[in-house]
Amino acid sequence: MMLIATDLDGTLLRADKTISARTTEALERAAAADVPVVLVTGRPIRWLRTVYAQLAIPLPAVCANGAVVYDPMRDQVLRADPLAPEALEEIARRLAEEVPEAVLAVEIMDGREMRHHIDYPMRWDSEHGGVQAVRAIAELLTEPAVKLLVRAGDRDPDEFADQIAKALAGVGEATHSSTSGLVEVSASGVTKAAGLAWYCARLGVPAAEVTAFGDMPNDVPMLAWAGHAVAVGNAHPAVKEIADEVVASNEDDGVATYLEQLLP
Template structure:
């Protein structure tokens, strides 16, 4: 068996901390040789604060599946970024269909972020490695593991659907926040694809994977895994594909489930 868990809204509490109960059960999993993989929309540069709370750094599928990361060696095992020509096509389509959209990109395998000067920065600057640019063209010159789209305050489901329709055939669009931020990856790149690559490397079939999540960007992973578990605070789309719904992230839903299956 392998455990794959999302971070924000699933393993982490609202204050971005890992509870003592969750830390303890992850240590039990390690002692029982049960592999645990973090599968997150976060880029590599956002993982430091998570690893600071873990006794043993866990491997991570980052940027919604675009990067597979080994923290023990600080090594990217696999990256599947958007190429510059793909970024240019995405920017062209968005300019036509959503002219008010402003963009940012995660580059250098997610170790750095570049954003248009008009892109509204929120929590992004807390993690460093951020640069503002004056022209959209400056965002399109190097491969990006994720492109971020904002257009003012939007209903997240509706805006994600609009961007997805606009980029159909050239990129994947999803969301994991309530602020109207849409996350764009290369065509075929999802949490499911990144996790499948990692599991294949270990020789673990999908049927042996239990996955936990809470937001639409987790849906492909949950649909792929042998057992899909939604936390109680999950988006309706996540609960719809889940085999089971456990307690919320604030109530240690992942930890409670793992306690029930660990020896």
């Protein structure tokens, strides 16, 4: 059985966070052909409402870079693999040594709530609700978190992610999906590939039957795992380097164009 796995921001969604009518139609065509489609995103659950509002059928999602598998039809978390408080404490300790100026936030309650240090610069984060500011780093480390977020002013995103990855080796997975110097940290071994592999095993779909679409470094593990990897035209060089093929950009309906050819 074939399965389609697609990233959201920068891949399926346009820059204004909308899904084109053409893309919506292509996803409906896949459903009509009994081809499962799963959203695989760095977004937490609380950020999915605006996506589901644009879809005729709510699609299952692997959220928080693989830490959460979510069934929107039942509003049910099928699997969660968060950072334990002990791991969060160790990560905070290492970050304080490596990047003393770093400020942190965490996605808790399976990604339904965000808690951030008062100095953490809020950008689009607060648009989706469920946000609480705290004054002490220790208050961020008491509950399991499906994702920890790290900022330290304006940084080169690739270099900063590499720096954090080295500092957290063995205790967390560091990646990035933006150009703003934000690093996203998951539990050790938790990636989009791991979350998608769990979901596909549940359906009995082997990696060889999965076609995956992506655009940023947090998509690389998923694309490397999938049988066929597709980068959109606007993708990060690291994504294009491992992709089996490159299609049009997200603004030009690259995913839809591919699906139209795949499912005539």
